[in-house]
Amino acid sequence: MTVLRTEGLEKSFGGLRAVRGVNFTVETGQLLGLFGPNGAGKTTLFNLIAGETRPDQGGIFLDGEDITHLAGWRRVRLGIGRTFQVTRPFRDLTVMENVLAGVPRSDATRPHDERSAYSLLERVGLAERAGDPASQLTLGMLKRLEVVRVLAIEPKLLLLDEPLAGLSVSESAELLEFVVTLKSATAIIIVDHNVRQCLPVCDTAMVMDGGEVIAHGLPEEVKTDPRVVRAYLGEEAA
Amino acid sequence: MALTRLNPAMLAATLVVGGLAAALPLMGASRYQLVLVYYFAYYLALGQAWNLMSGMTGYVSFAHGALAGIGAYATVMAMNAGVPMWLSIPIGAAVAGVSSLVIGATSLRLRGIAFTFATLFFQALALLIVRKLPAAGGAGGLPLQDILPVWLPQLFMILLAVLSTILVMVVRASRTGTRLLAIKGDEAAALSLGIASARLKLLFFCISAVLAGLAGAFHGLFTASLYPDVVFSFDMSITALAVPLIGGVATAFGPAAGAILFVGVGELLDIFAPGLHNVVIGALLVAVVLFMPLGLVPFTVGRMRDRRKDARSPAASGEYAR
Numbered sequence: 274m275t276v277l278r279t280e281g282l283e284k285s286f287g288g289l290r291a292v293r294g295v296n297f298t299v300e301t302g303q304l305l306g307l308f309g310p311n312g313a314g315k316t317t318l319f320n321l322i323a324g325e326t327r328p329d330q331g332g333i334f335l336d337g338e339d340i341t342h343l344a345g346w347r348r349v350r351l352g353i354g355r356t357f358q359v360t361r362p363f364r365d366l367t368v369m370e371n372v373l374a375g376v377p378r379s380d381a382t383r384p385h386d387e388r389s390a391y392s393l394l395e396r397v398g399l400a401e402r403a404g405d406p407a408s409q410l411t412l413g414m415l416k417r418l419e420v421v422r423v424l425a426i427e428p429k430l431l432l433l434d435e436p437l438a439g440l441s442v443s444e445s446a447e448l449l450e451f452v453v454t455l456k457s458a459t460a461i462i463i464v465d466h467n468v469r470q471c472l473p474v475c476d477t478a479m480v481m482d483g484g485e486v487i488a489h490g491l492p493e494e495v496k497t498d499p500r501v502v503r504a505y506l507g508e509e510a511a
Numbered sequence: 512m513a514l515t516r517l518n519p520a521m522l523a524a525t526l527v528v529g530g531l532a533a534a535l536p537l538m539g540a541s542r543y544q545l546v547l548v549y550y551f552a553y554y555l556a557l558g559q560a561w562n563l564m565s566g567m568t569g570y571v572s573f574a575h576g577a578l579a580g581i582g583a584y585a586t587v588m589a590m591n592a593g594v595p596m597w598l599s600i601p602i603g604a605a606v607a608g609v610s611s612l613v614i615g616a617t618s619l620r621l622r623g624i625a626f627t628f629a630t631l632f633f634q635a636l637a638l639l640i641v642r643k644l645p646a647a648g649g650a651g652g653l654p655l656q657d658i659l660p661v662w663l664p665q666l667f668m669i670l671l672a673v674l675s676t677i678l679v680m681v682v683r684a685s686r687t688g689t690r691l692l693a694i695k696g697d698e699a700a701a702l703s704l705g706i707a708s709a710r711l712k713l714l715f716f717c718i719s720a721v722l723a724g725l726a727g728a729f730h731g732l733f734t735a736s737l738y739p740d741v742v743f744s745f746d747m748s749i750t751a752l753a754v755p756l757i758g759g760v761a762t763a764f765g766p767a768a769g770a771i772l773f774v775g776v777g778e779l780l781d782i783f784a785p786g787l788h789n790v791v792i793g794a795l796l797v798a799v800v801l802f803m804p805l806g807l808v809p810f811t812v813g814r815m816r817d818r819r820k821d822a823r824s825p826a827a828s829g830e831y832a833r
Contacts, residue, residue: 323703349705357703363696366689373686374693375704426704 274301275337276352276430276460277322282331284317284484291317292328293484299430299460304453306475306492307464314484315464316358319432322462323355324348335430349375354428358435360415362407362422368394369403371418375426393421397451413444420448424455431455433463437470449474472496517684521763522677529673536662549665549733551774552672556726557747558754558766559675563682564719565752566760568712569695570623574614574630575723576747577637582607582724583731583742584647587655596657600667600728607724608717610637615716620709622698630748638743652738655731664733671729675722680763691715692761723751746789753792757799759806768807 277299284292292314299305307315320326322333324345332341340348363371372390394400397417402410410418416436423431433452437445445467453474455461465471472478478495480488488498495501532548540548561575586603590596610633618629642650682688693701694708701708731737754773759765776795780788803810 346702346705346707349703355703357700361697361700361703363693363700365696366692370689370692374689374701375706376686377705422704 275299276301276335277462278334278337279322280332280334282318282321282333283329284314284321284326285329290484292321294331295481295484295486297479297486297489299462301429301458301460302456303476304456304461304463304474306468306471306478307462307481308466308468308471308478309481312483313481315481316434317484318481319355319434319462319464322430323353323432349426349428350377352427352429353432354423354426354430355432356416356419356423356434356436358438360412360419362410362415362418364406364408366407367404368399368407368410368418371407371422372425375422377426390425393424396454397421412439413441413448416440416444416448417451420452428459431459431461433461433465435465436463437465437467442470445470517680522680525673525676525680525763529669532669533666536665545661545665547774547778549668550777551770552665552668553726553730553733554750554754554770554773555672555766556668556675556729557723557751558758558769559672559679560719560722560726561751562679562755562760562762562766563675563722564712564716566679566755566762567682567688567691567695568715570619570712570716571627571752572630572716572719573627573745573748573752574611574633574637575719575751576745576749577634577743578607578611578720578723579727579730579747579751580637580641580737580739580742581610582727583737584641584653584727585724586728587653587731587737588647591653591656596659596732600725603728603731604721604724607727608721611716611720612713615713619712619716634743634745634748638739641739641743647739648737650739652736654737655735659732659735661733664729667729668726668733671722671725676763676767678722679766683761683763687711695761749789749792753796755806757795757807759808759810762806762808765806765808772807 275298279295279297282292282295283290295318307318309315317326321328324340324343324347328341332339334340335348335351335353338351340351343351363374366374369387369390372393373387376390391400391403394403397420399414399417399421402414407415407418420433420436436448436452440448449470452461452463463471463475472492475492477490478492479486480495480501488495488501532552535545535548557575557579561572564570565572582603585606586599589599589602594602614629614633618626641647647653682691690701690706690711693704693706694711698708750773754769755766756769757772758767758769772795773792776791777788780791784791799806805813
């Protein structure tokens, strides 16, 4: 089932066309990897989907509903959750309070309480730190906390912005392993520079350059696309 | 799973202290003692009003003195116009609340510093308007025409101090309190979790202004005469923020410690160094910000916890030595 659809998304900053005519869909159960060099337009596309910037042209549809002009926080309530390149924990709140902060209390269809937040923390090995201030966590723990914090709001679409940045190879592998387990309930878009580790776990991959999508398909196809190999993935992936 | 929870013992302690303070006149307390308790309650109520908005969200207001002043003027003007006291007090609180919506609606969608400047501007504007307003008595001030027993505003103020402290306690322990603190921690991250920060800030600024308006209304009844240069002096806005900042922002008991210190230091200075009040309070604020950035109460509680932890650690119990 298609969760997200974009149609002809365009965004310019002054003379710079950051996103040009981007069309794509993501479905529940699908992990889409979004790659490209710095300045390719990945983060702008992320921000357009999350509602932090508005497109100049084109549309964004969540479950078929047009959300192009909705404020970011309203999109969250409709089911779009995101993480940030640089972790942004609420440092003075405990780990548990970080997880509960965004959970709507009055919504009976989301019977979240501390117990379910605790079991989420258990899944990423943070349950024992539930009572500690978030400021006491390591970067690896903060990355996991950020994912759990978004999961607590039960997103239909999870946007992971460079979740592996700053993590060791083993930490990255652990986090990716966890992310893959989330696919059954949500559609996931992951942006990361660590193509070597990310690409194998993606169901589809999309590569951008200069604001345009230059390749989109199965990871194996994208990996061997001459334009991608030449310009973006280089020898490493080839 | 340590969450900040509503502590029934703390709640009971607040009610008991409030009850004792209210019963002081029946226990033969001197007039001087009653006035000291009154000012403690006034500073606490005003400090908690500030705490509820600025302490919880990090949006620093310099307008709480003016909001209290508006509450005082609106109440006294209503009573002088023949409106009964029981109705004049909510009118005063409502006018303060509506004033906060005017500031908040225009500045709370922006980030912190814009709001702070808007409140500063509002503080100055309120004084200017009241000084020029003939209906408010102009620069010469406004006397309350009714004569009320002194114990009445004292009792009102103690009630307000207790209720505002309990309100902070309840909000801090609620999911809404967590959301307010999330806004304070990182507003963009809070928005990314669907927290409607603009609405929450406006709502709590309004609640906070109503509390400040009530404090002002009761103080207006207590002093029975309002002078714009005193009521709208910048000192009151500084007091409103200094009390929680010194004691501990976003805590229920921090402002109580701040208010005790404020009243105590004020009394000592009146005896030993009159005229140095602002200098000493300023120095206190700087010292707290430098050495106890979380405030007196969180600092002390943290130190006590650390000591208890140290005492329980294996090293302290001699386990390693064995």
